[in-house]
Amino acid sequence: MSQKKQLSILEFSRLTGISRDNLRFYDRIGLLKPELRGKNGYRYYTRRQLGSAYLIGSLRLLGVGLEDIRRYSAGRTPEEMLALFAEQEARIQVEIEKLQETSEIMKLYADMAQEALCHNEDEFLVEERKRERIFLCPSFPAARDEDEAEILAYEYAGSHGINLGYPMGVMVSREDLLTGVEAPACRYYFKSARHGNAWKPAGLYAVAYGKSEYQKPQDTYLQLLGFIRTQDLKVAGNAYGEYLLDDLAVHEPDQYYGRMEVLVERRSDKAILGRAIIF
Template identity: 25%
Template sequence: MKRYLTISEMAKSAGISRRTLIYYDQIDLFKPAKVGENGYRYYGIDQYFELDVILLLKNLDVSLEDIHIFLKNRNVDYVLDGFMRQKEKVDDQIKKLNIIRGSLDSYIERYTTLKNFNLESITHSYREAESFVISDTIESYDDFDSVEIYGRFYNSVDSSDLFSGYPIGFLVDGSAFYQENFHAAPYRALIKIPEDRLHFYQQQRVVRRPAGDYVSGFMKDEIHHINTFNNRFRNYLKEHQLELNGDIWELLWQDETTSEQPEDQVFEVLIPVKRKERN
């Protein structure tokens, strides 16, 4: 009766590669029963069951270092405790992956919207309330002070919120609407925060966009598009007997992720409105 298997026979029976068995030998995880004078590795038939345990644990994503310790402590209590710890690790990974999955869904929805946006369209619709964390006031987007403000702001926001896939927002004082180019007025940057995560942020840094009626439209960050947009927006309000009812909210739908040209950036402008009172 055959007592030993060559490395190729052991690898084939276990469904792994010779290279894997050589590596396991090198790190003292699973060594051959003997090495012949010719340097060939030979494995005992009974070693197959120990290799089976290693492959089981590897399939459960247990690290090789932990498998090494596991093999020296094989009893029910240690195995149960080890599996419980591994389950907690997997649960943490699932939670992280679900966050990543949610961000990917948001990015896909965002860029799908971007593919179908219409620069000529203006919409009057009801918007649900949303909450944001807000930066300090930024006077100009292209000076050193603005870089410092952005840096402090982004560092204060958790990465899962910062990279959630929702467009970064901007808040402009409503009085700027009557300026020649309200898009160039001082503003504050916004990051949307889910309601169940607001408690992670200081209350004074949280601002809420009220639910209500908004007139919205898309524009490109290029002076011709901005001027055209401003005129269309003001004319729309005049024609529909609407007036400004709060501050100006902007969402940056297209950013550096999809274009390296600043003039290709696409903003959605949302202005809260109400019906003009008749005299």
């Protein structure tokens, strides 16, 4: 049985996914002209044009401009094809990297929300935690207030290539905790493992969950220090604070739900390292 050699514009459109309006447009600009024109003016394509149509569709999905596609189609050679594919492969890898990073950020927020839903208001506990890689910003002692310090942290992280969509946390030094500084200087960090410059150490942590004022973490830290004493523990490292639920998940700031944690050790144990380890 002989196979049909010519495809109407409707059939060609169905096979390629390119609309008939776009096929007519591609014809007008010389990008993809039908091989045959019927006496009635109808456009007819051949099966060997399917490859070109699929390539055009793929390149358009990648954001390649029509003029670039037309220039390539008009003078295509193996060398031109290799150059075009190499350029597009580089773009694809950049997009893949962006998508992977976005997926990572979404998973972080989802994990944090799940953790929040698993704990009660004003809950205190002691648990082992794995080490976590973070991007730690420097302190900004010249900042006028916490708002300015936070903005400076965003600027610093952005200037170092950190995606500012990553969740942010604050770190309070062990020294400030033990000396009872009324308004300890917080160092901000981003939960960006792939671009991290420091580690939140593994170990035993005293943890507090609940709603708290982001600008006044010292109140929660004081409560946590009291809990640590009741558990016959002692502070062995820095404190870390994060919002598990913020305006991405709830409407009002008074609904924000946070977690404060301090690296600790049992009084009978040997001292362990507790500072964030910077490369």
